[in-house]
Amino acid sequence: MSIRRLLFSTAFSALAVPGLTAAAQDGPPVDDEVIIITTERRAALLEDTPAAISTVEDIDRINADHPAELLARVPGVMIDRNSGQESLTAIRSPVLTGGAGAGSFLYLENGVPIYAPGFANVNGLFQANTMLADRLEVVRGPSGAFYGANAIHGVINVISPHPSVNGQFAEFSLSEYHRKGESGIGRMTRGKGFFAGVAVHDDTGYRTDSGVDQQELVLRQVDETGTWRRDTILAVNNLNQETAGYIEGEDIYKDREAARVNPNPEAFRDVTSVRLQSTFERDTEDGMISITPYARWTDMDFKQHFLPSQSLEENAHWSLGAQSAFYANPGERVTLTYGLDAEYTEGWLTEVQEAPDIFSYRQGVHYDYDVTAASLSPFAQAETALTDRLSLIAAARADWTRYDYTNNTGDGLFGRNLRPADRTDEFLTLSPKLTLQRRGDDNLLWASYARGARPPQTSELYRLQSNETIGLAKEETIDSIEAGWRGRLGERVSASAVAFWMDKDNYYFRDADGFNVADGKTRHIGIEAEVTARLTETLSLSANGTIAEHTYRFDRPVTSQVSEAISKGDEVDTAPTTIGGARLSWQPDFVSGVSSELEWVHVGEYYLDAANTTEYPGHDIFHLRAQRQFGFFTLRGTVRNLLDEEYATRADYAFGNYRYFPDEGRTLTIALRMEN
Numbered sequence: 001m002s003i004r005r006l007l008f009s010t011a012f013s014a015l016a017v018p019g020l021t022a023a024a025q026d027g028p029p030v031d032d033e034v035i036i037i038t039t040e041r042r043a044a045l046l047e048d049t050p051a052a053i054s055t056v057e058d059i060d061r062i063n064a065d066h067p068a069e070l071l072a073r074v075p076g077v078m079i080d081r082n083s084g085q086e087s088l089t090a091i092r093s094p095v096l097t098g099g100a101g102a103g104s105f106l107y108l109e110n111g112v113p114i115y116a117p118g119f120a121n122v123n124g125l126f127q128a129n130t131m132l133a134d135r136l137e138v139v140r141g142p143s144g145a146f147y148g149a150n151a152i153h154g155v156i157n158v159i160s161p162h163p164s165v166n167g168q169f170a171e172f173s174l175s176e177y178h179r180k181g182e183s184g185i186g187r188m189t190r191g192k193g194f195f196a197g198v199a200v201h202d203d204t205g206y207r208t209d210s211g212v213d214q215q216e217l218v219l220r221q222v223d224e225t226g227t228w229r230r231d232t233i234l235a236v237n238n239l240n241q242e243t244a245g246y247i248e249g250e251d252i253y254k255d256r257e258a259a260r261v262n263p264n265p266e267a268f269r270d271v272t273s274v275r276l277q278s279t280f281e282r283d284t285e286d287g288m289i290s291i292t293p294y295a296r297w298t299d300m301d302f303k304q305h306f307l308p309s310q311s312l313e314e315n316a317h318w319s320l321g322a323q324s325a326f327y328a329n330p331g332e333r334v335t336l337t338y339g340l341d342a343e344y345t346e347g348w349l350t351e352v353q354e355a356p357d358i359f360s361y362r363q364g365v366h367y368d369y370d371v372t373a374a375s376l377s378p379f380a381q382a383e384t385a386l387t388d389r390l391s392l393i394a395a396a397r398a399d400w401t402r403y404d405y406t407n408n409t410g411d412g413l414f415g416r417n418l419r420p421a422d423r424t425d426e427f428l429t430l431s432p433k434l435t436l437q438r439r440g441d442d443n444l445l446w447a448s449y450a451r452g453a454r455p456p457q458t459s460e461l462y463r464l465q466s467n468e469t470i471g472l473a474k475e476e477t478i479d480s481i482e483a484g485w486r487g488r489l490g491e492r493v494s495a496s497a498v499a500f501w502m503d504k505d506n507y508y509f510r511d512a513d514g515f516n517v518a519d520g521k522t523r524h525i526g527i528e529a530e531v532t533a534r535l536t537e538t539l540s541l542s543a544n545g546t547i548a549e550h551t552y553r554f555d556r557p558v559t560s561q562v563s564e565a566i567s568k569g570d571e572v573d574t575a576p577t578t579i580g581g582a583r584l585s586w587q588p589d590f591v592s593g594v595s596s597e598l599e600w601v602h603v604g605e606y607y608l609d610a611a612n613t614t615e616y617p618g619h620d621i622f623h624l625r626a627q628r629q630f631g632f633f634t635l636r637g638t639v640r641n642l643l644d645e646e647y648a649t650r651a652d653y654a655f656g657n658y659r660y661f662p663d664e665g666r667t668l669t670i671a672l673r674m675e676n
Contacts, residue, residue, distance in 0.1 A: 037137055038157065040146060040337060040381075041111055041290060041325045050393070050437040050446030052076070052140040052484055052498045054530060054544075059133050060171070061627065063638060063671050065178050065203075067125045068649075071156070072601050075498075075528035075544040076140045078579045080650040082661050083244040084203065084212040085126040086269070088650065091154030092140055092500060092524055094550050094575035095650070097122060099460040099508045099516075103476070106143070106150040108157040110233050112277050112294045112323065116345040117149035118373050118403060118458045119317045125156070127237045127273045127298065129216040131182060131199035134161040140528070141500060142452025142480050144431025145395035148341065148377050151431075152452040152478050152504070160218050160233055161186060163193030173636075173671035177664060178203050180671075184218075191224040206664035209265035210244035232278040243267035245305050246652065246659035253648040259662035267305035273298035287327040287336075295320050309353040309361035317347030333385035341377040346370070347458065351417075360466070362415030368408040369419075371458045375401045393435040401427045401455040405462050418464035425461060429453035429475050443487025452478045460508050465515055472518045478504040495531040500524070503553070511556065512564035512610060512654065521553035522572055538587050545580030545602075552610070566610045574652070576618060578604035593629030598622065608653035619647035621663075636671040 035046040037053055046053060054074045056062075064070050068079035068087055080088040080095045088095045089105050096104050101122035107114045114127055121127070130136070136158055143151040165186035173180045184197030196219050203212035217236040223229065245264035252258050277294035299316040321343030328336045351366040379397035386392055403425045411421040435448040456473035464470065484498035507520030526548025533541045549571070556566040581601040588594055605618040622642040628635050644666040652659040 038111060038159070039137065039139055039143075039155075041292075041323070041339075042288065042327065047444065047486060048439070050435050050444060050448065050484070051143075052482065052496075052500070052528065054138045054140075056136040056138070057134075059130070059135065060169075060182075060673065061625070061636070063171075063173055063180075063625075063636060063669065064130070065175075065180075065201075065640075065669075067128065067130045070130065070136060071138070072581055073542075073544060073583070074138045074140075075530050075580065076526070076546045076548075077138060077154075078576065078603065079125070080574070080661075082123075082650055083207075083210060084205075084241040084269075085201075085214060085239060086123045086241075086243070087125050088122065089124070089156075090575070091138070091156075092502065092526065092548065093153045094522075094572040096153075096509075098510050099457045100476075102459070103150050103454055103457045103508075104152040106147050106155045108147075108155060109235055109275060110160055110277065111157060111279075112275065112292065112296075112321075113150070114273070114275070114296075115298065116296070116317055116319045116343065116347070116373065117375060117399075118371070118401065118455065119315075119345065119347050120150055120457060121300070126214075126239055127271060128156075128158045129160065129199070129218055129235050129237055130158055131180070131201065131216050132160065132184065132197040132218045133158045134165075135159050140498070141482055141502070142431070142433075142450045142478050144399075144429075144452040144454075145381065145397050145433035145450065146379060148379070148397050148399045148431065149375070149401070149429070149454040152454055152476060160220055160235070161195050161197065162188075163195045163220060163222050164188040165195060166193075167676050169673060169675035171671055171673040173669055175638075175667050175669035177206050177667065178669065188222070193222050195220040205242065205244070207244040207260050207262045207662075209242050209262050211242045213240045214238065227282055229281045230278060231281075233276070235273075235275045237271075237273050239269065239271045241269045243269050243303070243305065244661075247662060248657045248659050250658040252658070253651075253660040253662040254646040256646070256665065259646075259664075264303075264305040266310070267303045269300070269302035271298070271300040271302075284328070286329045290323075290325045290327075290339075292323040293320075294322065304351070307361070308358045309366070310355050311351050311353040311361075311366060313349065313351045315347065315349040317345055319343055319345040335383045336381070338380040339378070341375070341379070343373075343375045345373040347373070349459075349463070351463075357415070360416035362417075364414070365409045366414060366417045367419060367463055369462055370406045370408065371462065372404040373401065373458070375399060389439050391437055391439075393437065394433075395435075396430065396432040399427075399429045399431070399453070399455070401429075403458060403461065405458070407462075413466055416466045418466055418468060418470070420462055420464065420470045423470075425471070427455035427475055429455060429477075440487065443485060445485050447483045448481070450480045450482070452480070456508065460516070460518070467515045468518070473508060474506040474518060476504070476506045476508060478502050492534040493531065494533075495529065497527065497529040499527045511566070512558045517556065519554075520556075522550060523553050524548065524550050538589050540585045541582065542585075543580070543582035545578070547578055548575075549577060550575035558610075564609050564611045564613075570610060570612050571607050573607045573610050573612075574650075576604035576606040578602065578618075593634075594627070596624070596626040598624055606651075608651055608658070614653045614658065616648065616651035619645060621645050621647065632674055632676050634673040634675075636669075636673065638669040638671070639666065640669070641666045 102120035107124035139155040168185035170183040182199040186195040199216040244262040297318040325339035381395035433450040437446040486496035502524040530544040648660040650661040
């Protein structure tokens with residue numbers, strides 16, 4: 001065990017053991033506000049919910065340049081920041097790429113998936129309107145019983161501001177590479193109200209030819225005066241990005257001059273999406289009804305600079321769907337939730353190589369296909385009180401999915417690309433969950449079994465390669481056992497700790513030869529914790545940490561790079577054993593309107609290849625934030641990477657080369673916010 005891992009383990013043990021944090025008993029509660037979550041499609045208290053759930057609030061104060069900065073505050077979560085607004089996600093998992101990265105995490109905005117289930121994007125967060133978000137909710141572990149497809153490793157739900165914010169705001173921030181402006185207005189009067197917000201992010205790019213322009217628009221209108229309460233949200237997101245690729249060479253991220261080079265100045269990504277949803281709710285004699293029809297459209301063009309072909313991909317899809325949920329209390333000791341989700345999607349994809357043949361990549365049309373998809377998903381949950389404190393929750397969901405695929409170019413092999421003939425595929429997945437919970441006076445204990453399941457992504461079925469068999473991709477499943485505790489330790493400390501064990505089958509990924517594997521197996525075991533403590537009247541501490549092991553559970557030789565053959569028991573690459581962070585906040589009592597925060601972010605060492613022969617040493621970085629309020633104005637300052645650490649936001653090893661996305665070094669951001 002390395003010194004870094006030993007130190008983190010010691011700190012984690014202190015964080016997770018109640019006896020070490022329960023000494024402070026006097027003073028006000030840790031959090032004077034009740035935390036509300038929406039994981040069952042309605043408002044609920046976090047403290048009463050038996051699941052591994054975390055929230056990220058104070059988003060305007062954090063003033064993040066990228067969603068990775070927000071999600072570093074959540075245990076079990078690591079977001080690799082790639083170029084611009086691109087990202088790769090890990091939730092109780094390694095950082096997943098390709099079809100696995102697209103299909104293993106469910107990204108929601110106000111409870112509705114940002115992408116259709118079979119058409120997900122590995123960079124799923126870059127179309128979420130996080131600049132204008134009120135908060136983020138993160139569910140860790142399989143969540144298919146309520147959410148269904150793609151909720152394999154976890155769910156990230158972006159919540160837009162409610163009209164009850166009552167007021168208007170405008171903010172402008174400026175740093176060496178980034179400019180960002182946001183404005184909005186909210187009004188709520190006698191049960192009716194609206195929120196309108198717009199945000200613009202202009203990033204000139206730390207590396208050459210790597211600028212980003214992104215715009216977000218959120219419109220929300222609420223009417224709670226009638227029999228049916230209505231909440232309508234329009235979300236628009238547009239991203240135009242000049243993409244920078246990896247820099248290559250062992251530890252080259254430590255070279256500041258090399259870190260500013262972009263070896264792929266021709267690369268770009270343009271993405272536009274529009275989503276409209278309207279939730280209708282009404283109370284019944286014994287519960288509530290909720291129905292949410294929605295529509296989405298997304299379009300993306302990007303240069304595949306990471307492939308020798310340098311091909312251009314264009315894809316788009318549109319969907320119409322509806323979510324429904326019925327909440328009832330049929331007996332004194334029983335609550336029941338059930339519903340039906342349905343969706344219809346049409347999508348298309350083309351991939352064209354303009355460059356001459358290179359290796360097995362041939363000039364011309366690699367893929368050109370359309371897919372029509374339909375899904376139908378009934379679900380139900382029943383909670384029964386066994387005693388005054390003990391209850392049992394049983395939930396299950398079935399997801400039926402049908403894909404009708406049409407190939408618009410020649411069938412069969414084209415170089416390394418395999419194009420199936422027209423076909424139809426149907427899948428039926430089941431996602432059960434069983435939870436036993438015990439409520440204490442100020443704590444909650446639970447144990448649960450859950451299965452997550454998803455059908456293959458359309459790209460896994462119809463965007464094949466020469467070594468694959470048509471129809472080989474299977475439903476991916478993950479079985480999870482979890483035990484957790486959440487509660488208060490006196491009036492000054494609140495905390496939670498969760499242990500988990502998960503086995504995944506039919507893991508779909510790309511091996512070191514660059515070919516797709518459809519039947520991988522992995523295991524994920526770990527413990528997560530988070531704590532918030534009021535140390536004094538002016539000083540508070542919050543921390544999150546995870547210790548986990550992610551291993552392959554199968555063998556696979558690799559023909560061209562024997563050193564990267566996969567052996568059962570090897571650690572999965574890009575899967576740190578330790579991740580976490582802490583934030584020390586200070587609000588001095590001798591001057592009003594001033595607050596500051598020192599944040600530590602930790603990423604432990606991890607292997608870069610499947611054979612566990614190359615490593616990235618991990619990193620520890622610090623951010624400093626401070627603000628001062630002057631009447632209607634708030635002046636904020638943020639120093640990111642305070643100690644100017646040389647580190648990689650993503651490290652990789654492929655085709656015999658070390659590859660990195662380098663950090664931009666220490667940066668100062670100044671922001672001015674006006675609100676009334």
